[in-house]
Every structure is written in C-alpha cells, then in structure tokens.
Amino acid sequence: MNSDKITKIVLFSVSFIILIVAGGIVFSLVGGAIPSFKTFGFGFITSSHWDPTEGRENYGALPFIAGTLITSFAALVISFPLSFATSLFLGEYYRNTRVAKILGTMVDLLAGIPSIVYGLWGFYILRPFLIGIGFENQGFGVLTSSIVLAIMIIPYATSLSNEIISMVPNDLKEAAYSLGSTRYEVIRYVTVPAARSGIFAGYILAFGRALGETMAVTMLIGNSNIIPDGLFSTGNTMASVIANQFGEADGLKLSSLIFIGLLLFVITGIVNSIGKLIIKKMN
Amino acid sequence: MKAINETENINSRIRKDRVFLGLVVLFSVITVSPIILIISKLIEKGYKQLSFGFLVEKTPDTMEAMTAIANNELIPGGIVNGILGTLLMVAMAAVIAIPIAIITGVYLYENQGKWLANITRNVSDILQGVPSIVLGLISYLWVVKYVTNGFSALAGSVSLAIMMLPMIVRSTEETLKMIPQTLKEAGLALGIPYWRVLTGILIPTGFSGLMTGILLAVSRVIGETAPLMLTALGSRAINMNISKPTSAIPLLIWEFYNDPNMVDMIWSSSLLLMIIVLAFNLTAKQFAANRK
C-alpha cells in the first residue's frame, strides 16, 4: 500500500472519532434518560412538580424549561441595543480604525471571562445594586441572571453582525449617499436591510449560547423550582438545576437530570442549527 | 420639489443622524464597560492575597480561615492544588483533543464538498454548541461511572477535551483553506508524498493559525467550572493521580463562594484565573496578528 493511501485512511479514521463522540453523547443521554421517561413519559416536559422526597418522588421539567427560555430571551432583549450598537461601531462607523480595534479586542475579552467570574460579579456587585433600587428576593432572580447573561452573549451576537455589516458593499452605501441620505439613513435603509439575515443569525447563535450557560445563572437565579412569573421572580434553568442537584443525585433523580440534559442538548441543537442554516442560506 | 420646510427637514435629519451616532458610541462604551469593571474589581479586592505563597501553598481548611479572620489576618495558604489540577486537566485535555482535532480539520479541508465531510463538519458545529454542563454529564456517564469508578481528573479532562475538539477542528480547516492551493500543488508536483506535503508544507505554513485556534480553545476551557463539578469534583489536597478527584482553580472559586469563611480567597483566585485566561487569549491574538 502506498503512503498516500495510508494517509487518507488515517485522516478518515481519526476524523470518524468526532462522529462517534457525537453519536455516543446522544446514545448516553437517551440511555440515561430512559428510566425517567419510563416513569413520567412526556408528562416530564409538561409537569411542574419537582419533588425528590423519597417515597413520593416526582420530577417535572417544565419550570426549568420555562426558566431557561425566559432568562435567555430576556438576555437577548437586553443585549440587543448594546451589541447592535457595538456592531455598528465596529463594522460601520469606525471600521478599520484603531479605536475599533481596541473596542473589538475588549469585546472579544468579554467572551474570555469565565462564567463563574461573571457569577461573582453579578452576586457581589450587581445584586447589591439591584437590592438598593428595591429589588425583591435579595436581588436573586430572572432579571439579575438575564442582565449578566446579556453581557456574556454580547460577543457572540456582535462578532457575526459586525462582520456582516462591514461586508455590505461600499458601492451600495455610496449609491444611497449620492441620493442625499445621511449616514443614519444609509444604515437604516441600506446597510441593515442588506445585513439583516446575518445580524439575525448572530442573535440566534447568541440565544443558543445563553440557553446553556450554567455557573453565572446558577449563582444568580435563586434556584427555586417554580415557573418564573415575571422578571423579578426567582427560578431555575435546565443547566442550573443540573449543576445544583447533581451532587446528591442517583436513581430516578439522576435519570431525570440526564433527561433535562438531553432536552437541553436538543433545544440548543435546534437553535444553533437554525442559526447555521440562515448563515448557509446567505452565501 | 416642494421647497417649503426643506431646510428644516434637512436640519432635523442631520440632528437625528448625530443623535444616532451619539447613541451608538454611548452603547458601545456601555458594552465594554463590564470588562473594565470586572477586572478592576478583581484587582482591587484580590491583589492583597496574591503572593508567592498563594501560588505554592495548599488551600487551608475552614477552621484555619476562620481563625485568621478572627485575628484580622490574611487567610493563610494558597491554591496550589487548584493550579496543579487545572494544569493537569487542561494539559491532558489538550493532549487528547489537539491531534484528533487537527487531523479532522485536515480531513475536512481535503474533502471539501464530499457528503461525509459535510456531515462531519455539521456534527462538529453542533458539538460546539453543546452546553458544557451537558458534556460534564456525558463524561460522568462515560468516565466516572465506567472508567475511573469515581470522580477523577481524567473525567474532567474528557469533558474539556470534547469542548476543545470542535473549536480546533474549525480553526484548523479555516486556516488551511486560507493557504494558497498552489503551495500544495507545488509540493505534490515535486513528487513529495502527500503526508509530507501536509506535515512539511501545509501545517508549518498555517502554524500561526493553528496556534491561535489551540490557544483560544485552551483559554475557553481553563475557566470552565460546571463540567468539572460533575466530573473532577475537587479536592483540598494536591492530586496528580488521574483517576482521583482533583481540584481546579474554578472549582476552588466555587468552593470558596459556598463557604462564608473563605470569601476572601475568591477574589485572588478569580484574579489569578483571569490573568491566566487573558494571557492565553492575548497570546492567541498575537499569533493571529503574526499571520498577516
């Protein structure tokens, strides 16, 4: 056998590992969730009763699914004006300038801060501030988590939109200027419409990020197993309930936590695939 | 054209334009202010504790910390168990992930447009989106339960390695795609075997790009806490046995956070963690800049 063939075989077989890993993840999550599924069926998703007391054990994931979606969506809403402005700053107003480079580096660094450090910041700095302005529940809850989550996802939302905005062809913008538009009008009627799929995809991917964030949320959401009834309510997310309750878990409880992990895997998978699909469609 | 209100219309539009720019700048500054706020808070509260001893001594127990606080002293000891644990687990994760990821990246680069490569790329992308806590669960199910029969450094590494894999796969493929095709053809035209073209021409040419991807991936996993809680668990002792529970800097931060006596240690540990993460991050940027 010649060396080229061997090389090909090595490349092929090693790259197969990632498929095996992914397959294994699905297999193990499904396998681990089966006991819980056998006991609760699809009621697991629709029930909001989470009770680990021996004898009357009952697990329902609805509060966590709701908590995850609510905090992530609120984070997206909060981060939108910030990341949208930042992507215009980087991709349009100050494109290719030193100040944009510095700001861009700082935005990248936001993505580098560990989740637990965000959690500490939220706990020790943001929370007292929120208590100070009359926030209930010791400052824990959906809004606190969402604010921190919003900051955490800014780099993800910004990087794609900034790139797409800076790729809007110059001659389109010039055409708009030549008709007498101000820069704001060019951005509003030409640049943003031309870049909107990319901007949208960026927010979808950022939303996917928010869904799975664990530590910061665990430290700030208040960890109560209820469906949040508003921004000031405490709650739990899928990721935070796994982090919180894993330590004492075995049997049916462990299986239920794995079931939640499976649901989280599926939801983030769907959200990310939608984002990727939009990006693919753009090209 | 109606001349009435023309000037007024123009002036109000120009005003709107200015206001919008002002908002963009204001919001951009707000966006990056957390990074400054966070780092300055870490420095302000953490620098006192950060000493040589902090880097080479073990974590004290709660009683020692309580006594120190009662005497108005700095909490003794350090986080060497966490530093070594992080080092061990991240290094092991890198050793597992880097070769697989680079070879997979090369495979994707070589098989552009082929269906299996497309599937592999999509799967890798999906893997990149999987929340780290889920990877912790997976490593628990695989390694803790069946390999080390208990919480272990190896289990921690496996979860981190799965995190690193897709990041490096992607950066490898992107890097190789940017190398001019002619370079590869020139090599092959000389009759050099394919694997030598890869290892002798393509990979060295793309070295900076590969390093950027690797360093960024490392900097991402160094701060990971959630998956380690489910796998490595943590330990007050120094542990270099890969089949035993092991600490890590983020795990220690989590412990300190949960122990009222240890609160003072949070800031110095976080500061150290931040310094390490930033160092990797900025080195990665440096490599990226070198490419141009």
Added chain:
Amino acid sequence: MNTNILQVKDPILAIENLSVAYDKNVAVKDVTVGIKKNTVTAIMGPSGCGKSTLLRVLNRMHELYENIHTTGSVTLNGEDIFKMSAIKLRRKTGMVFQRPNPFPTMSIYDNVIAGYKLNGINQKKQERDEIVERSLRDVALWDEVKDSLTKKGTFLSGGQQQRLCIARALAFNPEIILLDEPTSALDPVATSKIEDLLITLKEHYTIIMVTHNMSQAARISDYSLFMYLGELVEYGKTKNMFTNPQDRRTEEYLTGKFG
C-alpha cells in the same frame, strides 16, 4: 491662460483651481473648467489620471473617506457646493456608478423611489406611482418591468439594472447627472440603449460622464474634457477635439498611442 481650454459662458457648474489629494498623493491638479447646461460632457483620459476622483468630488462623495482632501472651489448655479449641505447638493447631482448597484433588498419600485424614502419624504401613493412611471419611462425601462415592479431589482439583467440606477438618480429631478463609466460592465446592446438614453436626457439634464470608450464619447458627447496625470489638458467641443486636437497628449491618446 491655457488656450486649449474652452471658456464657457454661464456654466451651470464652474470648477475653479480644484485639486484633490489622497493623503499627500495629488490625483487632480488645479483643474479649472466650466460645464454648460443641457449638454453631455465626456471626461476622458488614461487609467489613473483622476477622472473618477474629479467626478466624485462634484457631489462630495470624497467626504465619505477621511484621507481625501480638496482645495479650490466648485459652484453650482453660482452657489458654492462645499458651503451648502451635502444632502442638498447630492439631491441636485445624481450619480450613476460603474457597476449597476440597485439596492438588493428593495423592489424595482422601491429602488426608483429610494431617493424619496431615504430622504424621509413621504408622498401619496399616487404621486409615487407617477414618479416611478415617469422615471422608468425616461430610461425606457417601463415597458420591460411594469408588470414586475414588486420584484427585486437584482433580478434584472445588467443593462436593465443600470437603467434602473439611472432612473433612481432621475427620480429626484437632479440638475446634473454624473456617470462614471456607466457602460463598461455592459454588453454592446445594453450600451447602445444607454447611449441613446443619455442623448434624450440632456434635454432636461446636464450630463457629465467618464468614459474610456472614445467612440462613445464621439457619439454622444457635446463637449469633451481630456485629463492626463491629474491635469486638465484640453477641453472643448467634442467634434473639434476629435478632428483637431490641440495638445500632443490628447492627439496621442485619441489615436491610441497610449491609454
């Protein structure tokens, strides 16, 4: 005074001692010229001589880029263009670019009306319909697209797109239309349509066009302007310049010795 440069009485556009530099690199040197109303003026010259640079200054496109500096003056109907608001100037001077650039997110209809929309001018639907129809008729595109006005402009052929872009510039009733090699990306059939169009348009508009195509300049322009290395070398009636060029460099260019 350079005798090779025609003096125009009552020019609609008067350029005086205009110099333009990219950073320190001077691309247009001390150009003084007057453009006559309701004519087609062709700007010619070898590549890199500053034609586009000159044209773009006329509606202050250069201000979008920080590294471009100008000295000298330009007046439109006696009014200094650098003193009026750029918005106002740009409404009076329509611009058509080398490559057709309809707004990809807008329909054909919206592309034509874009000048109004972008300027925040709201009209009744009927008024808008009239403007769209008139502009598209002006560029002889109406019959071709009247049934697909809601389609995206980017679905049209290159020649149709370019006529759409001219319609977009006309919709606002500018006084001057600036065109930078408007046909260089088009096939001969589309090119000749646009040429015919420009000849009819000069009845209402003043047209300044950069072109590399000498026969095109000869066919449609009334006046020609020859530039070389940033300088204005010769300016006069097209007929005169082509039959009897005054400057050696003009002659060499026109006879194909360089360019």
